[in-house]
Amino acid sequence: MEQTSAETSSIVPQWGKHRYFPEVSERDWNDWRWQFKNHITTIEELSRYLRIPSEEWELRKRVLNDFKMAITPYYFSLINIDDPDDPILREIIPLPEEYVYRNVGFEDPLGEEDHSPVPGLTHRYPDRVLMVVSNVCSNYCRFCTRKRIMCEQTRSEAEIDRMIDYVAAHPEVRDVIVSGGDPLLMPTARLERILGRIRAIRHVEIIRIGTRAPAVIPQRIDQKLCSMLSKFHPIWINVHFEHPRECTPEAERACDMLSRAGIPLNNQSVLLAGVNDDPATMKALVHRLLCMRVRPYYLYQCDPVHGTEHLRAPVSRGIEIIESLRGHTSGLAVPTLVIDAPGGGGKIPIGPQYMLAYDREEGITTLRNYRGETYTYRDGRRNVDSGAPSPNDGFSSVCGGGGHN
Numbered sequence: 001m002e003q004t005s006a007e008t009s010s011i012v013p014q015w016g017k018h019r020y021f022p023e024v025s026e027r028d029w030n031d032w033r034w035q036f037k038n039h040i041t042t043i044e045e046l047s048r049y050l051r052i053p054s055e056e057w058e059l060r061k062r063v064l065n066d067f068k069m070a071i072t073p074y075y076f077s078l079i080n081i082d083d084p085d086d087p088i089l090r091e092i093i094p095l096p097e098e099y100v101y102r103n104v105g106f107e108d109p110l111g112e113e114d115h116s117p118v119p120g121l122t123h124r125y126p127d128r129v130l131m132v133v134s135n136v137c138s139n140y141c142r143f144c145t146r147k148r149i150m151c152e153q154t155r156s157e158a159e160i161d162r163m164i165d166y167v168a169a170h171p172e173v174r175d176v177i178v179s180g181g182d183p184l185l186m187p188t189a190r191l192e193r194i195l196g197r198i199r200a201i202r203h204v205e206i207i208r209i210g211t212r213a214p215a216v217i218p219q220r221i222d223q224k225l226c227s228m229l230s231k232f233h234p235i236w237i238n239v240h241f242e243h244p245r246e247c248t249p250e251a252e253r254a255c256d257m258l259s260r261a262g263i264p265l266n267n268q269s270v271l272l273a274g275v276n277d278d279p280a281t282m283k284a285l286v287h288r289l290l291c292m293r294v295r296p297y298y299l300y301q302c303d304p305v306h307g308t309e310h311l312r313a314p315v316s317r318g319i320e321i322i323e324s325l326r327g328h329t330s331g332l333a334v335p336t337l338v339i340d341a342p343g344g345g346g347k348i349p350i351g352p353q354y355m356l357a358y359d360r361e362e363g364i365t366t367l368r369n370y371r372g373e374t375y376t377y378r379d380g381r382r383n384v385d386s387g388a389p390s391p392n393d394g395f396s397s398v399c400g401g402g403g404h405n
């Protein structure tokens with residue numbers, strides 16, 4: 001499997017259970033409840049595994065006044081603690097910058113609550129809604145768009161009922177996205193009741209679940225969960241991997257089980273400075289995902305959430321990364337780069353420009369390919385009066401033309 005050279009250079013891995021949790025039995029380790037119960041939530045606990053410079057101790061502690069921290073032992077075991085700039089560490093461990101930038105940006109950058117007809121449900125697009133059914137995660141990502149809800153009360157059954165009633169009363173909704181928090185962290189029976197009620201609504205065609213569990217607590221994906229989910233097909237799952245190191249054998253097993261339950265898996269990544277904002281890391285990630293039968297779906301520019309300023313990579317970097325993928329590797333590996341417009345405009349695709357010009361009158365498009373070579377394409381002529389063109393008129397000589405298979 002492809003990894004960055006830094007990660008294969010050492011024969012003894014610099015991270016892993018054996019380094020940080022050698023005393024934990026395999027049985028506990030593979031039990032998601034153990035992982036969940038033992039997640040690291042305080043700076044004191046964290047300092048048992050990670051040296052925290054004394055001058056940073058106070059700032060990092062203060063982060064936790066505003067936002068939660070939680071890290072499963074499994075996910076912590078992916079960190080190389082010898083590297084202060086470790087990418088996994090940046091995703092999950094509060095840094096002093098998070099405190100410094102705590103008031104920069106927005107609490108709710110996507111205006112989800114302004115587009116919320118009932119609490120917890122966002123109806124932004126014509127035919128689909130987002131339901132935030134829980135605010136519990138096994139791990140709290142420092143860049144989370146919904147950091148605001150981490151410290152709120154858990155959703156009540158009554159609130160979930162109101163969301164489902166809304167969907168039932170809106171026949172235009174054919175796609176329901178069940179998100180959080182992490183819906184898969186709910187007890188299986190509770191999630192089953194929610195999915196069953198959504199599935200019972202005649203006009204709902206597909207149910208999508210957004211989860212980070214396969215990346216951060218893959219032990220959660222067990223046979224019982226998969227059998228439950230497969231009762232409510234068509235179910236789609238969007239997973240959330242940011243870095244190739246998260247694509248462990250455990251994660252691979254989790255994704256395989258979900259796929260075998262008939263659930264198509266798509267990945268959403270956030271472009272994060274110092275985590276995955278370079279072409280080599282992103283290429284390794286998308287290749288690892290395809291090997292796990294996960295299709296890269298979206299790459300998000302990081303939302304301007306409170307305390308994430310230091311993690312936000314510029315738009316130019318996102319474009320550079322897409323440019324480095326498109327044409328250079330399998331089209332299946334290339335996600336759509338999007339900005340979720342602050343204020344609630346929704347996801348807007350951005351990316352490198354391959355169409356250099358379009359002359360509407362003449363019907364001539366000027367294009368460049370991934371190597372930077374220029375081609376032209378001529379629109380079809382609907383009117384015979386415009387005269388029969390010579391066979392290759394309007395196409396540049398090297399243009400291959402048709403062939404879309």
Ligand SMILES: *Cc1c(COP(=O)(O)O)cnc(C)c1O
Pocket residue numbers: 122123124125128129130177347
């Ligand atoms: C992302 C999102 C969706 C789903 O968008 P797709 O482009 O269909 O994946 C729906 N509703 C809200 C509020 C969203 O943020």
Ligand code: SF4
Pocket residue numbers: 136137139140141143144145146147180181182211212
């Ligand atoms: S798992 Fe998802 S909802 Fe939970 S903290 Fe991470 S990004 Fe936010």
